[in-house]
Amino acid sequence: MASSTQADGEGTFSAEQYFATQPPPPTLEQDIRRVREFAQQHVKEGRRVVLVTSGGTTVPLELNVVRFLDNFSAGTRGATSAEYFLNAGYAVIFMHRQFSLQPFSRHYSHSTHPFLDFLELDSAETEYSGEASSDATRISAKPSERKQLIEVLTAYKEVHKAGTLHTLTFVTVNDYLWLLRAVAQELSMLGRSSMYYLAAAVSDFFLPRQRMSEHKIQSGKGSLHIEMDQVPKILKPLVNEWTREGFVVSFKLETDASILIPKARAALARYGHQVVIGNDLHTRKYQVVFVSPISSHKRSASLAGNEEAYVESWLKIDPSTYPQKEIEEDIVEELVRLHDTWIGVE
Amino acid sequence: MASSTQADGEGTFSAEQYFATQPPPPTLEQDIRRVREFAQQHVKEGRRVVLVTSGGTTVPLELNVVRFLDNFSAGTRGATSAEYFLNAGYAVIFMHRQFSLQPFSRHYSHSTHPFLDFLELDSAETEYSGEASSDATRISAKPSERKQLIEVLTAYKEVHKAGTLHTLTFVTVNDYLWLLRAVAQELSMLGRSSMYYLAAAVSDFFLPRQRMSEHKIQSGKGSLHIEMDQVPKILKPLVNEWTREGFVVSFKLETDASILIPKARAALARYGHQVVIGNDLHTRKYQVVFVSPISSHKRSASLAGNEEAYVESWLKIDPSTYPQKEIEEDIVEELVRLHDTWIGVE
Numbered sequence: 001m002a003s004s005t006q007a008d009g010e011g012t013f014s015a016e017q018y019f020a021t022q023p024p025p026p027t028l029e030q031d032i033r034r035v036r037e038f039a040q041q042h043v044k045e046g047r048r049v050v051l052v053t054s055g056g057t058t059v060p061l062e063l064n065v066v067r068f069l070d071n072f073s074a075g076t077r078g079a080t081s082a083e084y085f086l087n088a089g090y091a092v093i094f095m096h097r098q099f100s101l102q103p104f105s106r107h108y109s110h111s112t113h114p115f116l117d118f119l120e121l122d123s124a125e126t127e128y129s130g131e132a133s134s135d136a137t138r139i140s141a142k143p144s145e146r147k148q149l150i151e152v153l154t155a156y157k158e159v160h161k162a163g164t165l166h167t168l169t170f171v172t173v174n175d176y177l178w179l180l181r182a183v184a185q186e187l188s189m190l191g192r193s194s195m196y197y198l199a200a201a202v203s204d205f206f207l208p209r210q211r212m213s214e215h216k217i218q219s220g221k222g223s224l225h226i227e228m229d230q231v232p233k234i235l236k237p238l239v240n241e242w243t244r245e246g247f248v249v250s251f252k253l254e255t256d257a258s259i260l261i262p263k264a265r266a267a268l269a270r271y272g273h274q275v276v277i278g279n280d281l282h283t284r285k286y287q288v289v290f291v292s293p294i295s296s297h298k299r300s301a302s303l304a305g306n307e308e309a310y311v312e313s314w315l316k317i318d319p320s321t322y323p324q325k326e327i328e329e330d331i332v333e334e335l336v337r338l339h340d341t342w343i344g345v346e
Numbered sequence: 347m348a349s350s351t352q353a354d355g356e357g358t359f360s361a362e363q364y365f366a367t368q369p370p371p372p373t374l375e376q377d378i379r380r381v382r383e384f385a386q387q388h389v390k391e392g393r394r395v396v397l398v399t400s401g402g403t404t405v406p407l408e409l410n411v412v413r414f415l416d417n418f419s420a421g422t423r424g425a426t427s428a429e430y431f432l433n434a435g436y437a438v439i440f441m442h443r444q445f446s447l448q449p450f451s452r453h454y455s456h457s458t459h460p461f462l463d464f465l466e467l468d469s470a471e472t473e474y475s476g477e478a479s480s481d482a483t484r485i486s487a488k489p490s491e492r493k494q495l496i497e498v499l500t501a502y503k504e505v506h507k508a509g510t511l512h513t514l515t516f517v518t519v520n521d522y523l524w525l526l527r528a529v530a531q532e533l534s535m536l537g538r539s540s541m542y543y544l545a546a547a548v549s550d551f552f553l554p555r556q557r558m559s560e561h562k563i564q565s566g567k568g569s570l571h572i573e574m575d576q577v578p579k580i581l582k583p584l585v586n587e588w589t590r591e592g593f594v595v596s597f598k599l600e601t602d603a604s605i606l607i608p609k610a611r612a613a614l615a616r617y618g619h620q621v622v623i624g625n626d627l628h629t630r631k632y633q634v635v636f637v638s639p640i641s642s643h644k645r646s647a648s649l650a651g652n653e654e655a656y657v658e659s660w661l662k663i664d665p666s667t668y669p670q671k672e673i674e675e676d677i678v679e680e681l682v683r684l685h686d687t688w689i690g691v692e
Contacts, residue, residue, distance in 0.1 A: 064601035105456040205570040224551040224574040255410035
């Protein structure tokens with residue numbers, strides 16, 4: 001299948017070409033109006049704002065979508081980190097894949113820790129059960145679950161009351177790219193007080209709308225052939241155009257540990273942002289590596305991070321302490337420290 | 347890319363070739379031992395058993411999986427139907443995609459109806475809050491949510507107490523195929539008292555393990571090419587070999603309504619099972635069509651359903667009554683009636 005004429009003939013789109021040819025999601029304007037109001041409120045209140053992206057993006061193969069390519073991500077890193085950012089006083093825009101994990105409710109996965117298991121009905125009164133007596137029935141939590149539930153619920157209610165968490169959802173890589181650009185343009189009003197924590201697992205490939213099949217691809221005609229184009233490298237315009245002062249943290253997930261650090265350095269050299277957090281698919285809950293240009297660690301940080309000298313530092317937790325101790329607590333603490341330096345408030 | 351030598355040269359595997367070349371999931375034996383115990387218990391207690399499959403299957407592109415092809419399905423049909431089968435007295439094996447919707451907890455999606463929103467902390471006592479006072483804190487449900495929560499919780503606890511729900515999970519299409527075969531072989535002991543309600547959205551295509559890339563496919567080398575083989579048509583051996591007496595219901599989801607009924611009839615003619623439930627992606631919550639050979643409606647049902655005469659009947663609900671009224675209630679009621687006929691107990 002020939003590449004789309006908008007691309008360069010090797011299936012590579014620039015960001016400009018991408019946005020000129022792929023349609024925005026229908027709810028974009030409404031979503032962004034809310035982000036703007038959220039950002040304005042927190043600028044006024046003097047709060048820093050972090051955009052946390054989380055979960056995988058899809059690449060639909062059909063316009064009436066039945067099949068899609070996806071990137072593995074439950075959204076644990078993003079949902080967990082969002083809680084620690086809230087705890088550190090940040091206002092959080094949590095931009096996540098629909099149905100991926102979310103802050104607070106992540107503690108109660110329907111598969112691994114279902115809340116229906118730890119809620120109880122008061123048995124004395126439910127002997128006369130049925131709908132009629134529901135006024136008399138008491139709902140309570142199992143003693144073993146009470147403490148954690150009260151903690152989570154208290155934090156959840158406080159965050160909702162303070163209005164420091166704003167949630168946005170995406171499904172496709174196209175939704176993600178349009179939202180990321182629009183959010184970054186809104187957050188540019190925050191200058192150095194904004195942070196980008198780009199933990200979503202974003203597809204490197206996409207199928208231009210112009211080449212998508214309208215209906216479900218029929219089987220029975222032998223094998224399936226898919227040819228996808230490369231998604232534009234969005235960090236470049238993010239850093240150089242959309243948010244020239246934001247503190248930008250990207251993630252690099254690999255399954256081959258030997259290429260992790262070289263790829264992290266190459267990304268910093270190419271895009272000029274502040275931190276790459278590298279992690280390996282199999283050890284990501286217990287260790288990550290921060291790779292950053294020397295300038296990110298100095299008070300006089302320059303805007304262009306094109307240095308050739310990089311600092312690598314590993315954060316590790318003892319796997320036996322997980323999940324009581326979560327590595328995201330340390331990641332966020334370290335990033336807040338680096339963000340202080342970036343802003344110049346150490 | 348050349349097709350695997352195990353296939354017929356057009357990327358089509360027979361079920362036998364498939365199972366001879368693709369490895370079983372590591373937990374298969376343990377999973378099946380539990381299914382056997384569950385089936386034995388309910389045979390002893392004279393209960394019918396239905397296998398409900400639910401959710402989409404994945405096709406990983408890498409052995410260390412980062413990217414995969416997926417089929418769209420939240421698992422609503424399967425999770426909802428499982429509740430109505432339980433209510434009708436069936437023992438249910440709920441074989442679902444990890445993290446897809448499940449019976450009971452489906453009412454409390456973390457995205458659309460989060461339980462943290464309707465649990466409350468007793469405010470009088472939590473003024474002295476913090477961890478120390480958690481013994482004194484009361485958890486309760488918002489008045490507007492109490493009635494439904496008590497109903498769902500009561501049904502959930504009763505099902506757990508009765509031991510009539512057994513849950514199995516799959517992720518990949520390979521997990522699904524191996525599990526389906528093994529479960530069917532175990533349920534064959536039930537003869538006509540078993541039902542198969544195959545609501546999962548199963549991929550028509552797969553990537554043979556022999557052609558999978560070990561590590562994450564690297565971008566930066568132009569576009570992505572994927573070529574997949576056809577998944578064997580598993581209904582054929584299911585009906586003809588694994589479970590010669592089970593009552594088999596398959597689903598057909600299309601986005602082009604004009605091909606729905608012809609495809610449903612073709613499937614019945616080809617596989618000889620009892621019912622195809624056809625649904626269109628956009629109207630599936632409000633209407634479905636039952637397509638079945640005439641023999642499924644007669645007391646003297648024959649084992650081979652190769653008749654050329656089919657009955658089509660539409661089930662519809664008024665969209666304005668949803669979600670109070672769920673179409674799965676009517677689907678299950680109709681299937682129980684057809685299953686009665688199949689068993690010969692009308």
